[in-house]
Amino acid sequence: MNDLTANARHWGIATEYNDVFGRRFVASDETLTRLIDAVSAGCAHPQPLDVPAEPLRAFQGDGRRVWGLAVQLYALRSRCNWGHGDFTDLRNLVALAGARGAAAIGLNPLHALFTDRAEEASPYAPNSRLFLNPLYIDVEALPEFPGLAAAGLADEVAALRATDMIAYARVAAVKLRGLRLAHDAFRRQASAARRADFDAFRAEQGEALLRYACFEVLRRQYAPAPWPQWPRPWCAPDRAQLDGFRAAHEAECEFHEFMQWAADRQLAACAATARGAGMPVGLYLDLAVGIDRHGADAWSLRDAVLPGVSMGAPPDALNVEGQDWGLAPFNPHMLPADDFAAMRQLMRATMRHAGAIRLDHVLGLNRVFMVPLGLSAKEGAYVQFPFQQLLRVIAEESSDRRCIVIGEDLGTVPEHFRETVARWGLWGYRVVLFEREGDGRFKQPEAYPAEAVAAFNTHDLSSFHGWLVGHDLAVKRGIGLDPGEDDGARAWARQMLRAILSERAPGYAPDDIAAVAALLAATPSRLAIVALDDVLGVLDQINVPGTVEQHPNWRRKLPLALEELETHEGLVRVAQAFAQGGRSIAG
Numbered sequence: 358m359n360d361l362t363a364n365a366r367h368w369g370i371a372t373e374y375n376d377v378f379g380r381r382f383v384a385s386d387e388t389l390t391r392l393i394d395a396v397s398a399g400c401a402h403p404q405p406l407d408v409p410a411e412p413l414r415a416f417q418g419d420g421r422r423v424w425g426l427a428v429q430l431y432a433l434r435s436r437c438n439w440g441h442g443d444f445t446d447l448r449n450l451v452a453l454a455g456a457r458g459a460a461a462i463g464l465n466p467l468h469a470l471f472t473d474r475a476e477e478a479s480p481y482a483p484n485s486r487l488f489l490n491p492l493y494i495d496v497e498a499l500p501e502f503p504g505l506a507a508a509g510l511a512d513e514v515a516a517l518r519a520t521d522m523i524a525y526a527r528v529a530a531v532k533l534r535g536l537r538l539a540h541d542a543f544r545r546q547a548s549a550a551r552r553a554d555f556d557a558f559r560a561e562q563g564e565a566l567l568r569y570a571c572f573e574v575l576r577r578q579y580a581p582a583p584w585p586q587w588p589r590p591w592c593a594p595d596r597a598q599l600d601g602f603r604a605a606h607e608a609e610c611e612f613h614e615f616m617q618w619a620a621d622r623q624l625a626a627c628a629a630t631a632r633g634a635g636m637p638v639g640l641y642l643d644l645a646v647g648i649d650r651h652g653a654d655a656w657s658l659r660d661a662v663l664p665g666v667s668m669g670a671p672p673d674a675l676n677v678e679g680q681d682w683g684l685a686p687f688n689p690h691m692l693p694a695d696d697f698a699a700m701r702q703l704m705r706a707t708m709r710h711a712g713a714i715r716l717d718h719v720l721g722l723n724r725v726f727m728v729p730l731g732l733s734a735k736e737g738a739y740v741q742f743p744f745q746q747l748l749r750v751i752a753e754e755s756s757d758r759r760c761i762v763i764g765e766d767l768g769t770v771p772e773h774f775r776e777t778v779a780r781w782g783l784w785g786y787r788v789v790l791f792e793r794e795g796d797g798r799f800k801q802p803e804a805y806p807a808e809a810v811a812a813f814n815t816h817d818l819s820s821f822h823g824w825l826v827g828h829d830l831a832v833k834r835g836i837g838l839d840p841g842e843d844d845g846a847r848a849w850a851r852q853m854l855r856a857i858l859s860e861r862a863p864g865y866a867p868d869d870i871a872a873v874a875a876l877l878a879a880t881p882s883r884l885a886i887v888a889l890d891d892v893l894g895v896l897d898q899i900n901v902p903g904t905v906e907q908h909p910n911w912r913r914k915l916p917l918a919l920e921e922l923e924t925h926e927g928l929v930r931v932a933q934a935f936a937q938g939g940r941s942i943a944g
Contacts (some may be wrong), residue, residue, distance in 0.1 A: 365389045368396050368403060369689060369741030371724070376672045384738040391729040392738060395665045400690045408745045415755035415762045415782030417808070418713075418883065419637050423942060424874070424935040425461030426454050427812070427888045429899055430493060431478075431523060431911070435919040437497070439535075440517025441528045444623035445495035446919055448630050453923050455634030457932040458941030461713065462631070463641040463886050465816065467493060467624070469569075469617075469653070473577065475529035478911040479900075481645045481717065482684060484652035487706045488569050489620035492528060496535035499619060500551065501542035508538055522912045540615045544608065558618045564596065565702065568657040570613040571599050574606050583651035585664070593659065621709075628710040635942055638761065638884065639712035644703070646718040647684025661691045661699040666727040669734050673768065679734030680902070686725050689742040697750045704754040711760055713884070715810075719764030719783070722747045723774060748781040755782070763810050763884075767791065785809040787882060789854075789873065790818060797849055799857045802879035811882035813873050813891065816899040821870050821891040825851060828896045836907040862934070870894075871930035878938025885940060892927045893917055 362372050365384070370392050373383045384392075428450065433442030435449070451462055468483035469490050480490075496502050505511040513531050517524060543551070559566060571594075572584075579587045590598065603610045624640075631639030647668045648654045655662045662685050670680040692700060707714050716722070723744040728737035755762045763784045766775055775785060787809050792800040805811050813821055819829035827847055833840040842850075855867040862875035870891045877885035890899065893916055901908040922928060935941055 361386060361389055361393075364393055365738075368393055370396070371739040371741070374671060374739055380672075382671065382735065385736060388729060388732065388736050388738050392666065392727060392740060395663050395727075395729070396688055396690055396740060398688075399660060400688075403690055404693055406693060406743050406746050409749045412780045412782070413749065413752045413756065415752040416759050417782060418761050420883075421460070421637060421942075422881070422883055422885075422940050423460030423637060424878065424885045424887070424940045425459050425463055425638065425641060426450075426892070427463035427886045429465045429816070429890075429911070430467065431465070431480075432890075432899075432913060432915050433919055434518075434914050434917065436518075437495075438518065439496065439514045439528060439532060440520060441492055441523055441525075441532075443493050443495040444620070444627055445498055447493075448623075448627045449919055450922075451627055451630045451636070451639070452634060453919075455631065455636045456943065457928065458936055458943035459932070460636050460940075460942050461638035461641045461884060461886070463715070464643060466643045466645045466717075468645055471649075471652070472529045472533060473580075475525035478523070478525050480643075480911065481682075482649055483645050483654070484649055485569055485654045485657075486645060486648060486703055487565055487654060488617050489624065491536065491616040491620055492525075492532055494532070494536065494616065494619050494623060496532060496539060498623065499536075499539045501539040501547065502535060503538060503542065508535060510535060521914055522909060523914060525912075536616055536619075537612065539619075540612050543615060544611070554622075555615065555618050558621065559614055562617070564599075565657070566614055566617060567599055567603060567610075569617070569653050570610040571602050571606075572653040572656050573613045574609045575602070584656045585651075624710045628712075631712070637712070637942065640710055641713040641715065641763075641884075641886075642707060642711040643715045644707045644717060645684075646716075646721055647682065647686055649683075650685035655685050658699055661687055661694070663688045663727070666729050668721070669726050669728045669737055670768075671726055671737065672735065679737065681728050681734040681737075686721070686727060686740075687742075689725075689740060693743060693746065697746065700747060700750050701754060704751060705758070708754060708758045708760040713761035713763060715763045715765055715786075716751075716783075717765050719766050719778065720768075720770055720774070722751075722764075722778075723771060744777070748778065748783070751783070752781045761884075765815075767815070779806075779808060782808075784883065787811045787880075788815060788818070789813045789876070790824070793850075793853075798853050801857070802861060802876055803881070805880035805882045807881040807883060809882040810884045810886055811877050811880045812886040812888070813870075813877070814888065814898075817902050819898050820888070820895050821873060822868075822894050823896040823898060825868055826896070829898055832897070832908065833901065836901075836904060838901070838903060865930070865934065869930065870927060871934045874931045874934035875938060878935050878940050885935065887931055889915065892925070892931055894927065 430442045433446040435446045466480040469485040469488040471484050650664045668682045668684045668686045672679045724739045726737050727740050765786045787805050823829045830840045858867040858872040862872035865872035900910040
């Protein structure tokens, strides 16, 4: 073992790995040198950490087997939104689903993105995971907003409402105009109660909100330069500098605080509606695995974040070149500071209004595949994280906040990984498309674990109806991607799915999403999820990994307005299938 290899292992960097095809990859000297430089910055040496002796179990819910709807919030149509789903739409959907017997609404990440770069719409590349996306605010629900006609926005909003694809830049522009009108009125004539509530929110959020608001103002002041290129005092300002900056730019900083307050209170109202409907889970929120390296969290938490590397994944059957997600990870050797303060802050922000959260790529608690900037995804290497200690922190926060935690554990994971996560009380994730026997048959529902979420697909996979007709294969081939499956394999899989659906859901046609609901209902898994896209028969998948411009990722609206969903036959059948499987909360 040479000195470089020994030093890499000293810092928890794997010098080689095998991909899912069994091919052995050895990290280059450049990869190891750059990763060592990144993770050792600011650290004298790796901090020895005690392994918790006895796992604390995360919150487990009330024990019932229940079901929920998964939805991309931005995709909701309604007669009242501004061309982009909002929190009033969510509140109405919660009430509708609860009345149908659903226990949960599963959502895409609601993290703050970049409103001035709104076309960069992926909810998994956030500006901040500590705060919310202002585009989800229902502007007309703000008491200070003068109304569409008085604001001169009625025609533009009507046009945005009529589009089939979300015009993010136009939606952001009109929403920001409306929000500024509301904020101006708030500054002039807010009621005492509204001002007191705003001040209470600011005090509760403290320095995190101060930093976020200052960052948003500074970012626009120095645009287009990313924050590492700003004047030195503003690359790493202390609290006194931030207080001075806010005092000098009080109205503009307050505008960003005002938007976060409005978003928080509207999301809280959605959670309250779920509780009022007797939904034992309510909002099931998704936590993105990383952050934009030039965003607010990377600037605010720069000591805990690695800016010179990107998270990703090694080659696998669906992504033969590997993946570079362009996201900045935490530094595993800085995370333990102040009893994992940065991780606790993230958990509390995500759990704030949630009955359950999903940790995207939960494997990252154990190890993260990191790619030094400028190298290909194949030239990355795994970096070890303080796995058991992070599980302790998550379990403690889950228990304190009575919030279920689901770990998205799809794909190849290290030996005993799932068993370790389960001991701490985190639920797993099971997807019908991947639950197959060696001969291609789909597993019987009894084979699914109890402490898990069961679903047919995910946002990165084909829709149910698209899968049945091979639409996803055609789309990928049409844009030059290897779908990882040929037509013969799909035909066999389709035959196998129809066989198990005919056996386990005999009252439904095998091409009916209600048959899938019946199959999921029969599993022991505590939460079964069906995507609203599948209920409505959407062909296209939400996101095609590995594409940016080639496919309209994160842009498609649902084909039906929310007001028409209550009597939709597909939803009625899905709800009935879950009720017959003993999962309904109604009655």
